[in-house]
Amino acid sequence: MSEFSLLSEPIRRYINDKRWEALRPIQSAAIKRIMGTEDHYILVSRTASGKTEAAFLPILSKVNFKDEGVQVLYISPLIALINDQFARVEDLCRYMDVTVTRWHGEANITAKKRLLKQPEGILLITPESIESLFCNRPENARALFSKLKFIVIDEIHTFLGSDRGMHLRSLLSRIGELATGPKPRIVGLSATVGDYEEAKRFTGDPANTKVLIDPTAKGIKAYFKFSKGNEVAYQPDFIAELYRHVHDRKVLIFPNTRGNAEELAVKLKKMAERKKGHPYYFSHHSAVDKDLREYVEEFVKNNKRHNFCIACTSTLELGIDIGTVETVIQVDATHSIASLIQRVGRSGRKEGEESKLLLYATENWSMLQSFACWELFKEQFVEPVYGQIKPYDLLFHQTLSILKETNGLPRQLLVQKLHNNAVFTAFTGAELDFLLDDMIKRDFIEDLRRELIVGVEGEKLTSSRDFYSMFASPVMLKVIHAGNTIGELEVDPAIVIGDNVLLAARIWKITDIDFNTKKVYVTPANDGKKPKFSSGTGDVHPRIRNKMLEILATEFTSDEADSSAIESINEVRSMFREFRLNGQSAVRPVIVKSDTIDIYTFTGTKINRTLHFLIQTLGNKVIMDDKTSRISIEGKAINLQELVNNIRYQLPAIREHVRATMETSNPPFPVNKWGVWLPIDLQVEYVLNNVFDVPGTAAFLEELQLVTPIHEDTFVKE
Structure with missing residues (x-):
């Protein structure tokens, strides 16, 4: 039996009317598996290969939309993507007379009210809107989520290994608890999953989650x-x-x-x-x-x-x-x-x-x-991603959210709810009690003996619109020209009247700033004054840096590059021409200057950050340039082997060093939005697990061999 024949008659008619010549590979595979099993699925296929239809063709054919309640929940990382997919899904659903509703801060209020009055069809939503429903309208959350048959997660790779993804996993567990029948099946969509096991864990049921991969490469x-x-x-x-x-x-x-x-x-x-x-x-x-x-x-x-x-x-x-x-x-x-x-x-x-x-x-x-x-x-390598095993920051947030949703719970029942949540299964009872006791002590939770409720300090957090997300939102100023909003600028002391700024592909001159109403007034700039703009970076995986070293260690050529690109590589290679580099070994070059030594680690950002911190604990003045994977240490006579040994010695004590640093008035470590409310011991755990890579650094140091140019003394691993 062909996959096409498995589909319902309205969906077959849709395909015929669209004059599709054939189903695409990921669509055929998804139709057969989604309709023929009760498993969860992650669909992995290149961009523009029809993944959205691969999920919805079998789901629309399998689900009885005459059943009471919303039947399918579509979760997207972006409001813009919801708006885009709304048209595609609505087009499909016209053939079945199925209602499709968008739910986010910019969506039509009338459509939302209609859905609440009669929950049905398909709902498109963001994680933050799900959180808002749980906190502010728990009865509506139950009405919308309790009858679900399927949850489709678009661009699932954007959630894997991130704070926002851990938040979504927790919300999925809470949605599952509302189910009046079998828990909804989950279908994730992505073009770039680097770690299939992490994707399977995302459903909360990895044993019954299968990954369907379309290996067809696009030219x-x-x-x-x-x-x-x-x-x-x-x-x-x-x-x-x-x-x-x-x-x-x-x-x-x-x-x-x-x-x-x-x-x-x-x-x-x-x-x-x-x-x-x-x-x-x-x-x-x-x-x-x-x-x-x-x-x-x-x-x-x-x-x-x-x-x-x-x-x-x-x-x-x-x-x-x-x-x-x-x-x-x-x-x-x-x-x-x-x-x-x-x-x-x-x-x-x-x-x-x-x-x-x-x-x-x-x-x-x-x-x-x-x-x-x-x-x-x-080589078909994509960076694997790993979520926190014990996300204390999310535990803090979701504890408040659950108490807000339920209007209070007996402590034992709250602990049970947290333990049943797939994101918090690694926590021991003692660890949960430690955090709950701390939250009570600091008035985030109030203990009424028979039950716990949101405390005075917790109420300040949960009553804010900012509570619904895991990412910190910077304070923004609206940019206004002739009464029209152009965009936003982040609040920055460097923004002053008379400056030029770049926004919406034009240069604007700031004519006035009103910090009370958070507005910046501008006119088109014509004076040629240089505008200001922002910059930013991201963490780089160690495998990329090691590949960079491999390229330098060989006579690299490419038919895909012009002479300027090859010459650029050769310029970097010339820096290390006096080293016997081997991209497959742990040898790393050191360039000794008059008052500094430059160590080129060729490893990932988090390991570089950890090494930089450990060297600082030795009392050295040190600068890290992650772009070049260089760590510069000030000093004229540094024994490299002694340096490596000292770094290795400091690593087991990194927890104490981090704590001591964080107890200063201006800690240098970024702690995320909800991590700042944790007690100091748990903030230290957050830094060790997210800012640094302690296991990766230990493995790197174990094999590390620092070498100077071949005509100088060489310091090797003992």
């Missing part, structure tokens, strides 16, 4: 170029060269920060004006006003005739449908292979088309990292 035509830049701004020659690649086609440009996206959009737009080219140059990122972002999305999606260029960040990295994109340009290295895969997949989305990637680097080490990511991508 990708990639080319690498180098154009010398600096840390201040993109150079005119680079902008001119970039313009030649974007002026006559449909292009997405991915730099790595919002500021860089704005700079590219503005400079390319100015060049187009000078050369009388097309005017369709945009920026797209989270600080651009929602209406402007949606205008850009609609323009490029419905545009058939005009070329365009969008300089964007991760807001267009995910699966929002923006129609035809001919080329993706990545400017400087992505910090992860998963991000590179998502971005490349935005071009060549039509069946039979290949994706086109042009990767420009403006700095030698960025070029080297770009090649490393690309080589690992060809």
Whole structure:
């Protein structure tokens, strides 16, 4: 029996009316498994391979939508993705007369009220809106979630290993507790899962979760170029060269920060004006006003005739449908292979088309990292992700959320609820009691003897709209021109009247700032004053850095690179020409200068961060440059073997060193949004498990051999 024949008659009619020639591989596999078993599934297939339909075709065929209540919950990481998928799912559901409703802060209120009055059909929602329902409308949460048959999680890779993902896992467990029948089945969708076991754990039932993988590779035509830049701004020659690649086609440009996206959009737009080219140059990122972002999305999606260029960040990295994109340009290295895969997949989305990637680097080490990511991508490596085993910060948050939802619980029942939650199973009873006692002592919880309720301090947290998310929201100022909102700027003491800022692909002059109403008033800038913009980075996996070392240890060539790119790699290689490097060993080069030594670790960001901290505990003045994987130690005569031994000696005491540092008035470690409310011992645990990589550092130090150039003394591992 063919998979097509398994589908319900309305869905078969939908496929026929759309004139599909055949089901795609991931769709055939998903139809057979979802309809023929009761398992959970993770569907892994390249971008634009029909994953959304792969989930919904069998689900719509299997579910009886005449049953009472909402039957399918679709969870998305982005409101914009919900709005995009709403049209696709609604189109499918027209053939079955199934109601589809969006639920987020910007969704239609009338549609929400209608759904609450008569829960039915399919609900599209974000994790934060689920949390809000549990806290503020627990009776509505029960009405909406208690009859679910399926939960579809889009772009599930964005949740894996993250605080937001742990939050969602907890919410899924709480939804499961509401079920009046069998718990809902979960179907996750992704193009870039690096750790299938973590994805299976996400469902809360890994033993009954299967991963369906479509290994069909999409053709990708990639080319690498180098154009010398600096840390201040993109150079005119680079902008001119970039313009030649974007002026006559449909292009997405991915730099790595919002500021860089704005700079590219503005400079390319100015060049187009000078050369009388097309005017369709945009920026797209989270600080651009929602209406402007949606205008850009609609323009490029419905545009058939005009070329365009969008300089964007991760807001267009995910699966929002923006129609035809001919080329993706990545400017400087992505910090992860998963991000590179998502971005490349935005071009060549039509069946039979290949994706086109042009990767420009403006700095030698960025070029080297770009090649490393690309080589690992060809080896089919994607960074594995690991969630916290004991997320105390989430435990604090969800304890308050559950007490808010239930309006209070006996302590024993609260502990039981926490233990039943799939995210908190690793906690012992003593660990739960320790946190609960601390929360009671500090008035986050009030103990009424017969039950625990939200305390005075807890009420301050739970009554805020900020309570629904796991990520900290910076204070933002609305940017206003002629009564229209352009976007937002993060509050920064450096923002002053008279400054120029980049936003929405234009340069604006700040004319007034009202911190009380959180508004910045601007006019178009014409004075040529250099605008300000922001920057940012991400953690890099050790495997990428090790691949960078492998490239330097060989005579690297590539048919996908021009001579400028190869020469850029050779410039970095020349720094280490006097070392006998072997990319497969633990040898790491050390360059001794007059007053410092530079250790090039070629390892991941978290291990570098741990090494940097441990060396500081030895009393050394040390600087870490993660971009070059370099740790610089001030000192004229440092015995390298003694240094390594001392670092190894300090590692077992890192917990005490972290605690001592965090007890200072200005701790240097980032502790996440809810971690700041934990007692100091648990904040230390958070830092050790999230900021640092203690096991990875121990393994790295065990094998580490620091070497100086071959004509100098060599210090090797004992």
